[in-house]
Amino acid sequence: MATPAAPLRSRKSVRRLAVAAPVPMPVRRGRAAPHAFERLREAIVSLQLAPGTVLSRAALARQLGVSQTPVRDALMRLAAEGLVEVFPQHATVVSLIDLTAARAAHFLRRSIELEIVRELAMAPSADLIAALRASLARQRQIAKNNDLGAFSAEDQHFHRLMYEAARVQDLWHLTRRHSGQIDRLRRLHLPALGKIQIVLDDHQAIVEAIADRQPEVAQAFLRKHLSGTLANIENLCARFPEYVRAAPAAAAPNAVEKEHG
DSSP states (O other): OOOOOOOOOOHHHHHHHHHTOOOOOOOOTTOHHHHHHHHHHHHHHTTSSOTTOEEOHHHHHHHHTSOHHHHHHHHHHHHHTTSEEEETTTEEEEOOBOHHHHHHHHHHHHHHHHHHHHHHHHSOOHHHHHHHHHHHHHHHHHHHHTOHHHHHHHHHHHHHHHHHHTTOHHHHHHHHHTOHHHHHHHHHHTTSTTHHHHHHHHHHHHHHHHHTTOHHHHHHHHHHHEEHHHHTHHHHHHHOGGGBSSOGGGSOTTTTOSEEO
């Protein structure tokens, strides 16, 4: 069983953490904008930059070791993903978590991955099974160290391996562009007692079902796996009301179906 994670920092301390971040080495020319985007996106999704945090373009440029132009471009991309809100001549703020967008992103990912695991289980690849098991072993090792950031990254890699094996890598990029809201909810949920072990168990069951050529079983375990966070949405909203934009009661009747974590 994974060791319970430490409680999430308050919004105030998260802001101090972001401001105190060390300045990295200079970025190669031509890579500044993608570098700024990826760093800022990860800081937002990981909740280092909490919902409601006011962002300073100049401060971010200093922290990232780039000029303000790539930071501006990165913020525009983040705004397109709904992760920041830009108020011209006023401020740029990390957006609150949009529960409607989170449910839509979950629906998209679930629909795609159910078909992916079905196809993979109908003709399993030994190379894929080996890669998934290797990823699962890394997840277990990371869990021992209780490194939530590294665990989340390896979790993403595990799922990406299946997209690549099914030769639908573009769909991975599609789901990622829409995943910012649900991913922030997942990061809120990940420190919950026993959550990491549940993720590990689900991944193990999915791998074995694919290896055993059981597409329906693989789909059933995937449905269970993609259930934890939205099934706990009311609890998350009660614990972090200042982070969310909409109340769970606004959901459609079937929207809180037990899917993803």
